[in-house]
Amino acid sequence: MSEDTLTPACPQCGLQNTYLDGTNFVCPDCSFEWPLAEQADEAGAEIDAVIRDANGNVLANGDSVILIKDLKVKGSSIVLKKGTKVKSIRLPDRAGDHEVDCKTDQGGFMLKACFLKKA
Numbered sequence: 168m169s170e171d172t173l174t175p176a177c178p179q180c181g182l183q184n185t186y187l188d189g190t191n192f193v194c195p196d197c198s199f200e201w202p203l204a205e206q207a208d209e210a211g212a213e214i215d216a217v218i219r220d221a222n223g224n225v226l227a228n229g230d231s232v233i234l235i236k237d238l239k240v241k242g243s244s245i246v247l248k249k250g251t252k253v254k255s256i257r258l259p260d261r262a263g264d265h266e267v268d269c270k271t272d273q274g275g276f277m278l279k280a281c282f283l284k285k286a
Contacts, residue, residue, distance in 0.1 A: 218258055218266045224285040226267065230256050231286040238282060245273050252286055 177194035238247040257268040265277035
């Protein structure tokens with residue numbers, strides 16, 4: 168991802184010399200500030216949330232993945248073992264910190280993509 172896609176041009180003066188400061192974009196040339204949420208609303212349809220595995224490979228619905236770390240399931244004594252292959256993952260649209268929905272022999276789980284690698 169290039170730097171231009173991370174920081175947009177200033178809507179006030181049009182210069183590319185902008186940076187992110189907390190929840191606002193700032194243009195040091197004209198001192199204009201605008202909220203990050205406003206920029207996200209404008210770019211909404213353009214930017215797809217790309218989910219990547221631990222190695223940086225793009226994941227898609229139906230892919231098979233392998234766990235790269237033992238994961239304890241919160242609230243139970245189940246442990247998902249390193250090396251477990253999970254077939255037919257699903258990438259739900261709902262927001263949250265767990266990007267991958269999958270089913271294993273031990274049940275259905277929501278997992279973070281950083282603990283997976285594409286098979």
